[in-house]
Amino acid sequence: xxxxxxxxxxxxxxxxxxxxxxxxxxxxxxxxxxxxxxxxxxxxxxxxxxxxxxxxxxxxxxxxxxxxxxxxxxxxxxxxxxxxxxxxxxxx
Numbered sequence: 072x073x074x075x076x077x078x079x080x081x082x083x084x085x086x087x088x089x090x091x092x093x094x095x096x097x098x099x100x101x102x103x104x105x106x107x108x109x110x111x112x113x114x115x116x117x118x119x120x121x122x123x124x125x126x127x128x129x130x131x132x133x134x135x136x137x138x139x140x141x142x143x144x145x146x147x148x149x150x151x152x153x154x155x156x157x158x159x160x161x162x163x
Contacts, residue, residue, distance in 0.1 A: 073096075073161040073162060073163045074161065074162045075159070075160070075161055075162075076095070076158070076160040076161070076162060077157065077158055077159065077160070078158060079147065079151070079158060082095070082147075082150075082158065082160055083143065083147055085162060086106065086108065086113065086143055086146065086147075087143060089107075089108040090108075091107070091108065091109055093107075093108075093162065093163065094106060094107045094162075094163050095107075095160055095161070095162055095163075096160065096161045096163060097150065097154060097158070097159065097160045097161075098159045098160070098161065099153070099154065099155075101119060101120065102117055102118060102119045102120055103117070103118055103120050103129075103131050104116070104117050104150065104153065104154075105117075105118075105131075106146070106150075111141070112139055112140065112141050113139065113140040113141075113143070113146045114137065114138070114139050115137070115138040115139065115140065115146070115149070116135050116136070116137055117135065117136040117138070117153075118131040118132050118133075118134060118135045118136070119131075119132040119134065120132065
């Protein structure tokens with residue numbers, strides 16, 4: 072089950088305490104941002120989203136951009152530059 076996060080302070084707290092088997096998906100108009108935490112680093116994957124007519128939902132496209140952050144503040148600044156409007160994130 073996924074839990075919604077709609078503010079930056081809550082997202083920051085979640086990212087600080089995230090376990091390796093957890094992740095965050097930020098849902099933007101035209102793409103997804105996926106975030107994990109592995110050994111104190113935050114790998115980030117950005118990919119376009121495409122609508123699947125059979126499944127009736129958006130799925131990540133194969134082309135991906137990868138980034139990695141060691142500091143949480145750098146990650147938050149990176150995300151804020153890309154998220155326009157309201158934050159819509161999901162914890163999985």
